[in-house]
Amino acid sequence: MEVLRAKIMGFCSGVRRAVDSAAKALDENPSGTVYTFGPLIHNPVVLRKFFDRGLRVCSEGDIPRLKGGDTVIIRAHGVPPQIERAIVEKAGSVVDATCPLVKMSQRRAEEFASKNYNIIFAGDRNHGEVIGIEGHAEEAFKKCGFIPNFLLVRNAADMERIFAERRIDTERRTVLLSQTTFNIPIFEEISESLKKRIPDAEIVSSICSATHERQASLDELASKVDGVIVIGGKTSANTSRLFESAGRKCRTVALIETADDIPEEFFSLSRVGITAGASTPDDVIDEVQRRLESGLCL
Numbered sequence: 001m002e003v004l005r006a007k008i009m010g011f012c013s014g015v016r017r018a019v020d021s022a023a024k025a026l027d028e029n030p031s032g033t034v035y036t037f038g039p040l041i042h043n044p045v046v047l048r049k050f051f052d053r054g055l056r057v058c059s060e061g062d063i064p065r066l067k068g069g070d071t072v073i074i075r076a077h078g079v080p081p082q083i084e085r086a087i088v089e090k091a092g093s094v095v096d097a098t099c100p101l102v103k104m105s106q107r108r109a110e111e112f113a114s115k116n117y118n119i120i121f122a123g124d125r126n127h128g129e130v131i132g133i134e135g136h137a138e139e140a141f142k143k144c145g146f147i148p149n150f151l152l153v154r155n156a157a158d159m160e161r162i163f164a165e166r167r168i169d170t171e172r173r174t175v176l177l178s179q180t181t182f183n184i185p186i187f188e189e190i191s192e193s194l195k196k197r198i199p200d201a202e203i204v205s206s207i208c209s210a211t212h213e214r215q216a217s218l219d220e221l222a223s224k225v226d227g228v229i230v231i232g233g234k235t236s237a238n239t240s241r242l243f244e245s246a247g248r249k250c251r252t253v254a255l256i257e258t259a260d261d262i263p264e265e266f267f268s269l270s271r272v273g274i275t276a277g278a279s280t281p282d283d284v285i286d287e288v289q290r291r292l293e294s295g296l297c298l
Contacts, residue, residue, distance in 0.1 A: 001267070003292050004225055005285075006217040006275035012210035014099030015041050015279045018076040021097040025071050026053050032069030032092060035062075037083070038128050040075050040097075041279040042236035044257055066090040077128030078102045080135020101180050102129055105206045106136040109150075112175045113140035117202075118168055119150045120159070122190050123179035124237050130179055155186055159193040168198070175202040181211050181238035181278070183245070210278055211238060218245055218275050225273035227252030227266055231288055232277030239277030246275070258284060259291040267295055 011019070018040055025034045035058040039047055058072065063086050066072065071093040074084065078098040088094050098106075112119055119137055123130040134150050141148040149169055153159050162168060176194055178187050184207060191203050222228055228246040232239030234257060243255040250273075254263050266272055272292055276285050 001269065001292060001295065002271045003289050004221060004271060004273045005289070006214070006221045006273065008210075008213045008217040009231075009274075009276040010278070010280050010282055010285055012208070012278035014076045014101060014208075014210075017099070018073070018097040019046065021095050022050055022055055022073055025073055025093075025095050026050075026055060029069075029071045029093070032067065032071060034071045034073070035066070035091075036073040036075050037079055037087060038075055038077070039235075040073065041233075042239070043233040043277075043279040043281070045233075045284050046279065046281055060086075063087060063090055068092040071095060073097050075128065076102065078106060078132035079128075080132050081139050082135065098132075099180070101206070101208045102132070105129075105177065105180060106133050108204065108206065109133045109137040109177060110140040112177070113137040113146070113148070113150075114144050116141075116144070116146045116172055118172050118174040120162070120174065120176045120190075120194065121150060121152050121178070122154070122176065122182050122187050123152060124154065125152055127179065127237055129181075133177075133179075153190060156189040156193040159190050159197075163197055173200075173202070174198050175204060177204050178206045179237070180206055180208040181241065182207050183241045184212065184215055211241075214238070214242060214275065214278065215245055218242055219249065221273040221275060222246060222249035225250065225271045226269040227254075228273045228275065229253075229262065229266065229288065229292075230255045230275055230277070231257070231285055232280045233257060236277045236279055239280070242275055242277060256288070259287045262288065262291060266292065 072087050072091040073095045076099045137150050138148045228250045230243045246253045
């Protein structure tokens with residue numbers, strides 16, 4: 001069997017920054033507890049390793065119980081501003097590991113909210129990044145005395161639905177923003193749907209370069225192989241989107257978290273491609289390749 005790797009895959013700069021921040025915090029705080037607000041990243045292999053080192057996860061309900069010697073890491077996805085203020089008030093030390101591109105999206109949402117725009121946001125409901133950005137937008141709306149209008153959509157059908165439900169305030173200008181890991185073709189479909197209804201709507205894609213690069217690299221890889229394995233956490237948005245894209249380009253596709261999850265059918269293929277989400281570490285990718293090349297199916 002021949003195993004081909006996507007040219008670009010694995011840790012993005014924002015995830016690496018968050019992981020490095022957590023490792024440093026654990027090294028520098030031997031007495032208090034080090035927490036991350038929500039899972040540091042969406043990869044169970046990485047999270048298990050950090051748990052073994054003592055990193056713990058906290059949620060909003062845990063904030064009142066934080067102590068002066070504790071350190072809290074704000075994860076790469078960011079948090080709403082009121083959560084950040086509560087953490088700063090209670091914890092002894094706060095490490096802001098929010099991805100710089102997510103920070104930029106938070107500021108952009110605040111800016112449009114302060115100008116009283118309808119904000120349509122292409123993203124995943126209940127995703128940490130989306131919750132944080134919505135929180136920044138809603139606070140800016142209220143600070144300026146405006147009624148918040150932040151509308152979340154996942155596809156063009158959602159866009160049509162919010163128009164059918166008359167949820168767009170026609171007295172306000174409208175902007176379309178996006179989650180940094182959103183699917184690029186689906187964002188384009190949403191944009192086209194919006195432009196048909198509101199030709200002068202502003203379209204601002206916040207999809208990061210890492211997402212563009214990984215999807216383009218996958219496109220190139222899929223044309224050369226008999227099957228594609230996508231490696232990453234099953235709760236990871238960007239990994240799931242890679243899996244969806246791979247499924248449109250190749251008949252044999254699998255999403256796995258470790259080498260132990262490789263489906264038996266892949267060991268009978270002549271050429272297998274592997275790619276990985278932005279929160280997948282190099283050692284997990286290497287182990288998947290070794291297992292495939294060994295031909296040993298568990």
